[in-house]
Amino acid sequence: MRYHVKKVIMLLLIVGLVTGMTLPVLAADGATDTDSINEKLGSPIVVYGDTLTDEQKAEVRELLEVTDPESVVEYNVTGQDVANYIDGDPTARLFSSAKIMRQEEGNGLTINVVTPENITAVTNEMYANALLTAGVENATVDVVSPVKVSGHSALTGIYKAYDAEGEQLDKERMELANEELDVATDLAEKDGMSQEKVSELLTEIKKTIADQNPATKEDVERIVKEQLDKLEISLSDADRQMLVDLFEKMRDLNIDFGKVKSQLEDLATTIKDKAEELGLDAGFWEKVANFFSEFFNQLGNFFKGLFN
Structure with a gap:
């Protein structure tokens, strides 16, 4: 009997080990350290939504880990900026804020949504796709809001930061990037379309455009x-x-995604990894179900043998 008890304990330990290895572990997003000033590329830039109260602004600084105001360059993004950069509503209330750290050529674009709950x-991935369309490369961008917002206005702040630092982006590309973000968030609200699936779709289309350089709207x-069809999206x-209209506008603007193809490939890998972590691949839950079905069958057979 003691032998059988040991077998049960070992079996349960194995189950715990296997299921512990199978379940995804999600890393929390966090702000990027700003204590060190890059003497070649300049100080980090922080842009605050103009609607923030003084208390909320202090909270945003803390969330973005801005411990020394002298180590960063700060701007406010206003409703008029929304009108200027993306032809938006000048009366818009702006809460989402961002910190931009320029990186050396080849480092690519990294986006951290520090407060995903807000x-x-x-x-x-949606921010990354839109910013690549706008022409932003080689930067680490942290996005934060102290209250729940959609997050669209953070793009305007990022554009203003580049403009204020003498790196003006093309206005048509900025407007198109904002339209892309609208399309992405609209599709993500459809039944059966996760945010990860939408980001994967937009990224794969851009990668294919970079490879094929379509010459016509039909292309x-x-x-x-x-x-x-490839992603089985209806x-x-x-x-x-x-x-089609969105990517036709990109073709008309001659946006060269070949320049950022490696970043698009990195983004595609990140999206797939994230989907797998969340168990969004089609076979994940089927594998889990099969595992436990087989396990409980074996467990039943074990106990039958135990008492026979």
């Missing part, structure tokens, strides 16, 4: 259809046309 509509339509005719 940035409700836009993910790291763009074909690329969109191919990627929708959209209404209106949503499919919305995607």
Whole structure:
């Protein structure tokens, strides 16, 4: 009998080990350290939503780990900036804020949404896709809000930071990046479309555009259809046309995604890894179900043998 008890204990330990290894462990997002000033690329830039109260602004500084105001350059982003940069509403209330740290060539674009519980509509990957469209490269960007917001206005702050530091971005590309973010968040609200799936779709379309350099609108339509079929995404005719129109505008602006292809590939890998961590791949739950089905069958057989 003691032998059988030992077998039960060993079996339970094995189950705990296997399930512990199988369940995803999610790393929390956090602000990037700003204590060290890059003497070549300049100080980090922090842009605050103009609607923030003094107390909220202090909270944002803390969330962004701005411990020494002298170590960063600070700006406020206003409703007028929203109108100037993306033709938005000048009366908009702005809470989302950002910190931008320029990086050496080749480092790529890294986005950290520090308060994902308060940035409700836009993910790291959505920001990254939009900023690559706008022409932002080689930077680490932290986004934060002390209250629940969609997160769209953080883009305006990032654009203002570059403009104020003498690195003016193309206005048409900024407007198109904002439109892309609108498309992404709109699609993510559809039934059966996760934020990760939307980001994967946009990234794969851009990668294909970089590879094929479509010459006509028909080419763009074909690329969109191919990627929708590849990712097994079903959209209404209106949503499919919305995607085609978005990428046709990118083609008209001659946006060269070949320049940032390596960043798009890195982004695609990140999205797939995140989807796997969250168990969003189609076979994940089937594997889990099969595992436990087999386990309980074996456990039942074990106890039958124990008492026979």
